[in-house]
Amino acid sequence: xxxxxxxxxVSALAVSACAQKGETVKLKEGTPAYALAKDLAATMPVxxxxxxxxxxxxxxxVITAAELIAAVRDNLGTRTDQLKTVDAGQLKSLMEQAATxxxxxxxxxxxxxxxxxxxxxxxLEKALQSEYSRAGGEPAFxxxxxxxxxxxxxxxxxxxxxxxxxxxxAGIAEKGATVGEDELRKAYDQQTxxxxxxTVRHILILTQGKNDQEKAAAKAELExxxxxxxxxxxxxxxxxxxxxxxxxxDNGGLYENFPRGRMVxxxxxxxxxxxxxxxxxxxxxxxxxxxxxxIDRKKETRSFEExxxxxxxxxxxxxxxxxxxxxxxxxxxxxxxxLIAL
Numbered sequence: 001x002x003x004x005x006x007x008x009x010v011s012a013l014a015v016s017a018c019a020q021k022g023e024t025v026k027l028k029e030g031t032p033a034y035a036l037a038k039d040l041a042a043t044m045p046v047x048x049x050x051x052x053x054x055x056x057x058x059x060x061x062v063i064t065a066a067e068l069i070a071a072v073r074d075n076l077g078t079r080t081d082q083l084k085t086v087d088a089g090q091l092k093s094l095m096e097q098a099a100t101x102x103x104x105x106x107x108x109x110x111x112x113x114x115x116x117x118x119x120x121x122x123x124l125e126k127a128l129q130s131e132y133s134r135a136g137g138e139p140a141f142x143x144x145x146x147x148x149x150x151x152x153x154x155x156x157x158x159x160x161x162x163x164x165x166x167x168x169x170a171g172i173a174e175k176g177a178t179v180g181e182d183e184l185r186k187a188y189d190q191q192t193x194x195x196x197x198x199t200v201r202h203i204l205i206l207t208q209g210k211n212d213q214e215k216a217a218a219k220a221e222l223e224x225x226x227x228x229x230x231x232x233x234x235x236x237x238x239x240x241x242x243x244x245x246x247x248x249x250d251n252g253g254l255y256e257n258f259p260r261g262r263m264v265x266x267x268x269x270x271x272x273x274x275x276x277x278x279x280x281x282x283x284x285x286x287x288x289x290x291x292x293x294x295i296d297r298k299k300e301t302r303s304f305e306e307x308x309x310x311x312x313x314x315x316x317x318x319x320x321x322x323x324x325x326x327x328x329x330x331x332x333x334x335x336x337x338x339l340i341a342l
Contacts, residue, residue, distance in 0.1 A: 025067045032149065033070040039084050040069070043091050046342055055099040055342065058335040061106065065342075068099050075158070077148035085211050092342045100339055107331040109161060112168040119163040127159050172327045173320035179312050187311050188304050195297040196260060198271040201235050201253040204245040207288040222282055222289045229279055235293045244288070257298065272297065 027034040027049045034049045041048035047065050056063040073080050083091060135141035145152055203225055205218040225242055229235050236252025243249040260268060270280040270292050280292040300307065 025064060025070070027066045027070060033066075033073040036073050036080055036083070037066065037069045040091065043084075043086075043088050044095075044342065047091075047095070053342070054340055055096065056103045057338045057340060058103065058107075058332075060335060063099050063103055065095070068095065068102060071102055072098055074151070074154050077145075077150035079148060082209050085209070087212060095342060096339060103337060104328055104332065105161070105165070107335055107337075108165045108168060108328070111331060112164045115168060115171075117164045117167045119160045119167075123163055124156065124160050127163060128156065131155075131159070169324050169327070173323050175323065177316050177319040177323060179315045179319070183315055184308060184311050185304070187315060188300075188307065191300045191307070191311070194299070195272055196300045197257040197298045198294065199254070199256045199258075199296040200271050200292045200294050201239055202245070202248070202255065202267075202290050202292045203235075203239045203243040203253055204287060205242075205289050206244045208286070219282060219289050222291060226279065226282065226291050229291065229293070235279075253293075254295075267292070270294075 027037055029049070037047055037049040045051075046053045047069065049066060049069075051065070053065040054062050055065055055068060072083075083094065086094065132138040132141045135144055142152060145155065203222065205222045207215045207218050210218065221242075225238055229238060236254070239249055239253030243253050245253065248254055255263075258271075260272065262268070263271065264285045264287070266283050266285045267290060270283045270290075271294060274280045274292065274294045276294050276297055278294060280290075280294075283290045283292065
């Protein structure tokens with residue numbers, strides 16, 4: 001349950017003064033959000049701070065480009081500088097996705113308020129302490145925010161809202177997410193018929209935050225390594241020398257016995273389709289470009305009773321995810337949500 005909600009909420013933006021219908025929110029000259037809008041307008045003129053570009057319409061509120069840029073800047077601080085390096089197509093897609101996420105969060109907060117969901121101070125404090133711990137302590141956390149030009153008050157508000165929304169979604173997800181015996185048996189039969197774990201070595205050249213020219217160079221570099229691997233070079237040694245995956249490079253790019261659903265889809269598809277002992281072509285994921293050498297794959301050998309708890313948990317999580325997605329869509333339908341293409 002926690003994993004499902006985390007996936008949904010990680011991409012959601014904190015709400016920052018969405019306008020009611022008919023209202024116009026303007027960015028104040030001299031603010032970081034205004035400067036960001038002006039910079040992004042060089043790539044997409046409709047994002048200029050002096051324009052009123054509506055991206056989302058509902059029956060109760062609209063979201064303009066100005067509001068969205070303000071929310072993104074509040075949420076990401078100086079990391080928004082990366083937006084200045086993407087092309088118009090990428091920027092359009094990112095802004096439309098962010099606007100949708102912002103609208104969904106606003107609708108969820110309204111639904112949570114109607115359901116009288118709250119976040120007591122002690123829950124907020126516990127969540128903040130968890131964030132501090134991951135950062136190495138409160139001073140380190142606050143210093144990171146200062147470096148990134150993000151307000152601690154904004155973070156506290158965002159965390160509080162996320163707790164409230166997660167309570168709402170947890171209640172929705174628990175309703176009706178039961179798994180029957182027939183479903184368990186069918187899932188087990190499918191699991192025993194197909195390979196369930198894979199062991200691979202891989203080489204990754206990162207592309208996150210790079211422009212098109214840099215991505216092309218990364219792909220060319222990896223294609224060169226693929227030629228070397230096909231010519232008989234030791235794949236593990238190539239991975240140690242060239243891979244940019246810090247989690248596996250020192251081990252020769254090895255990922256051992258990982259199950260389906262663990263890796264990003266293009267990586268998984270290659271790991272479970274390329275013949276054992278052979279090399280993949282260049283595989284693109286959100287991280288960058290990869291080449292894989294498939295070392296081994298294994299089928300399920302455990303009995304039904306042994307894997308039953310695992311299967312039940314997985315199927316229940318899948319149903320919960322569907323319930324949450326359907327609920328969010330129902331809120332959008334009731335609000336007459338409309339995304340206006342940039």
